[in-house]
Amino acid sequence: MAKTLFEKLWDAHVVAQEPDSPAVLYIDLHLVHEVTSPQAFEGLRKRGIKVRRPDKTFGTLDHGIPTHDRSLPILDEMAARQIAIMEQNCADQGIQLYGLKTGADKQGIVHVIGPELGLTQPGMTIVCGDSHTATHGAFGALGFGIGTSEVEMVLSTQCLLQRKPETCNVQVNGTLKKGVTAKDIILGIIAKYGVGGGTGMVYEYTGDAIRAMTMEERMTICNMSIEGGSRAGMIAPDETTYNFVAGREFAPKGAAWDKKLAWWKTLPSDDGATYDATYSLDADVLEPMITYGTNPGMGMHITDRVPDPAKIGDLSQRKALEKALAYMDLTPNQPLLGHKVDVVFIGSCTNSRMSDLRQAAEMLKGRKVSPNVRVMVVPGSAQIKKQAEREGLDTIFKEAGAEWREAGCSMCIAMNGDQLQQGQYAVSTSNRNFEGRQGKGGRTFLASPLTAAATAIAGVVADARSMVN
Amino acid sequence: MSNFTSLTSKIVPLNAENVDTDQIIPARFLKVTDKLGLGEQLFCDWRYNADGSPKPEFILNKPEMKGRQVLLAGDNFGCGSSREHAPWALAGYGFRAVISTSFADIFRNNSLKNGLLPIIVDKDTHAQLFSLAEEDPNTSVSVDLATQTLSLPDGRAVRFPIDSFSKTCLLNGVDEIGYVLGMREQIEAYEAR
Ligand code: SF4
Numbered sequence: 001m002a003k004t005l006f007e008k009l010w011d012a013h014v015v016a017q018e019p020d021s022p023a024v025l026y027i028d029l030h031l032v033h034e035v036t037s038p039q040a041f042e043g044l045r046k047r048g049i050k051v052r053r054p055d056k057t058f059g060t061l062d063h064g065i066p067t068h069d070r071s072l073p074i075l076d077e078m079a080a081r082q083i084a085i086m087e088q089n090c091a092d093q094g095i096q097l098y099g100l101k102t103g104a105d106k107q108g109i110v111h112v113i114g115p116e117l118g119l120t121q122p123g124m125t126i127v128c129g130d131s132h133t134a135t136h137g138a139f140g141a142l143g144f145g146i147g148t149s150e151v152e153m154v155l156s157t158q159c160l161l162q163r164k165p166e167t168c169n170v171q172v173n174g175t176l177k178k179g180v181t182a183k184d185i186i187l188g189i190i191a192k193y194g195v196g197g198g199t200g201m202v203y204e205y206t207g208d209a210i211r212a213m214t215m216e217e218r219m220t221i222c223n224m225s226i227e228g229g230s231r232a233g234m235i236a237p238d239e240t241t242y243n244f245v246a247g248r249e250f251a252p253k254g255a256a257w258d259k260k261l262a263w264w265k266t267l268p269s270d271d272g273a274t275y276d277a278t279y280s281l282d283a284d285v286l287e288p289m290i291t292y293g294t295n296p297g298m299g300m301h302i303t304d305r306v307p308d309p310a311k312i313g314d315l316s317q318r319k320a321l322e323k324a325l326a327y328m329d330l331t332p333n334q335p336l337l338g339h340k341v342d343v344v345f346i347g348s349c350t351n352s353r354m355s356d357l358r359q360a361a362e363m364l365k366g367r368k369v370s371p372n373v374r375v376m377v378v379p380g381s382a383q384i385k386k387q388a389e390r391e392g393l394d395t396i397f398k399e400a401g402a403e404w405r406e407a408g409c410s411m412c413i414a415m416n417g418d419q420l421q422q423g424q425y426a427v428s429t430s431n432r433n434f435e436g437r438q439g440k441g442g443r444t445f446l447a448s449p450l451t452a453a454a455t456a457i458a459g460v461v462a463d464a465r466s467m468v469n
Numbered sequence: 470m471s472n473f474t475s476l477t478s479k480i481v482p483l484n485a486e487n488v489d490t491d492q493i494i495p496a497r498f499l500k501v502t503d504k505l506g507l508g509e510q511l512f513c514d515w516r517y518n519a520d521g522s523p524k525p526e527f528i529l530n531k532p533e534m535k536g537r538q539v540l541l542a543g544d545n546f547g548c549g550s551s552r553e554h555a556p557w558a559l560a561g562y563g564f565r566a567v568i569s570t571s572f573a574d575i576f577r578n579n580s581l582k583n584g585l586l587p588i589i590v591d592k593d594t595h596a597q598l599f600s601l602a603e604e605d606p607n608t609s610v611s612v613d614l615a616t617q618t619l620s621l622p623d624g625r626a627v628r629f630p631i632d633s634f635s636k637t638c639l640l641n642g643v644d645e646i647g648y649v650l651g652m653r654e655q656i657e658a659y660e661a662r
Binding site: 015016020021022024026035036038039042043047049052063064076078079081082085129130131145146147148149150152153156157158159161163165195196199200226227229231295297316317319320323413414415422432434435436437440441 | 484485486487489491492495496497499500501502503504514519543544545548549550551552553556571572573574575578579582583632633634645646648649650652655656659660
């Protein structure tokens with residue numbers, strides 16, 4: 001029978017399936033960070049058991065660590081304690097940690113370093129106590145976020161109890177116009193199908209626009225699957241994928257590579273495979289996207305005007321929009337172009353890779369950021385930071401008046417002191433614009449790195465297409 | 470794992486769609502290394518002013534809401550981050566069940582593992598519950614997991630879905646990790662493939 005990419009991966013990982021029970025699914029790669037794991041390690045200690053496969057478990061410090069000078073002590077006592085516990089847990093259990101003291105040269109945001117180190121490979125099941133694990137699906141892997149109880153289960157058994165989700169074919173065809181990016185595609189999909197559109201489903205992104213993309217662009221798309229309600233987003237592997245993985249530290253080598261490659265090539269969905277649903281987005285007509293509200297589905301073309309709740313028939317949707325606009329202090333029908341901004345944040349597991357930084361740097365080169373705006377550039381990993389510095393991007397950012405920081409989640413989640421102040425507006429390349437996500441009372445416009453860089457220069461929300469260098 | 474059989478409680482109506490886990494428990498409270506005490510910070514930024522005083526208009530701060538165990542929430546409750554701190558905070562506050570038209574997948578899984586029952590009802594029942602709560606703030610419902618029924622004040626009983634495995638685990642307080650640990654042979658056989 002013709003199978004989808006998802007079905008092939010699912011079938012290949014079922015360890016046991018009892019009637020009326022969820023499948024016991026084998027996990028090939030378990031990524032762990034400091035925030036969602038301490039209670040899970042504690043659970044193992046209470047049971048008196050060790051991590052079953054420390055060789056398939058990798059840790060990083062990303063959410064809570066400062067992104068300023070790393071030689072300074074961490075002032076936040078609770079964050080420092082959480083980090084110390086993570087270091088201890090990894091040491092006790094023989095888990096490789098990319099942190100401050102060990103593996104610091106490869107530390108970074110969990111979803112950035114997995115692919116960078118070659119840990120992320122096609123055909124794998126990958127989990128992490130983090131909803132953006134969907135990112136890894138860009139490689140034709142099944143990656144999804146889990147809760148801490150499930151982290152404990154995977155640490156204990158290398159398996160997870162899972163009910164089989166449905167599948168949705170998300171077709172993206174056409175050619176992006178200049179100045180329109182992968183970020184705009186995923187924001188477009190979420191705006192069209194809503195933040196709950198993918199609940200209970202796994203997205204597979206297909207179509208020629210996806211095929212034409214680099215791995216970094218594919219990661220940006222899969223990363224935000226969860227913002228559309230889908231726990232996992234996948235893209236079938238192809239030559240672009242294999243070329244990216246080949247030669248990386250943990251990628252198979254020699255005969256092992258050949259064997260894996262032969263299997264990976266069987267993974268793409270078969271002709272005639274069926275999905276439970278089909279969604280689509282036309283890349284030809286897409287414009288740069290920006291969000292105006294308090295969930296990632298409240299997005300529009302950057303040249304559009306903020307929608308009017310009075311024109312929405314559904315009562316609860318109208319109320320939701322009214323509430324969002326009140327929080328954002330926006331009025332119906334106003335344009336966002338030209339709206340004041342206090343902070344520009346370029347970073348996060350959505351857009352902190354080399355191509356994102358290069359795009360932003362190209363825009364900022366020889367220009368100055370507006371004196372009214374704080375601009376933070378936070379690379380996704382220590383290796384990206386180093387590479388960017390080799391290319392002189394750090395100099396471009398600094399000369400333009402932007403902050404060039406150490407790798408981490410930073411203002412995406414505002415746990416480490418990098419945060420918006422009450423009432424401030426940010427254009428952010430991250431993935432969530434929930435109330436208070438980037439700091440209590442802060443207001444977030446999600447957009448692409450191009451839009452972020454253009455806004456940094458203009459000091460107000462700006463359309464990058466009008467200022468291309 | 471905590472179990473769930475049945476309960477009767479007045480409801481707390483929270484009429485907002487797409488309530489994300491950042492609202493349920495803001496990220497700055499995720500620096501804890503245990504599961505306890507998060508109930509205090511549940512819905513923190515909706516519940517408290519900057520100086521820490523309660524916002525009187527927020528539903529949880531109305532004196533009559535104290536001690537209620539059922540939250541009636543809008544569609545797609547629990548979206549966003551995978552933080553299990555969200556059900557820890559809800560359960561820590563004292564909620565045992567949440568009623569909505571749909572739940573985000575990870576939140577739903579996390580809740581089931583913490584004795585917090587996500588109850589999915591159809592749109593009409595959902596709307597009816599909200600209007601009942603508006604007419605009579607002391608509206609109460611009964612939940613019985615064994616028969617998968619939610620009983621409304623008018624005597625109507627609505628059946629809600631739950632997969633049989635989760636139901637058995639909740640009813641009997643089954644330790645799911647213990648269950649999978651018991652499959653060692655199968656796991657080893659898989660690893661040997
Ligand atoms: S960058 Fe943001 S979304 Fe990504 S893992 Fe970190 S906190 Fe989560």
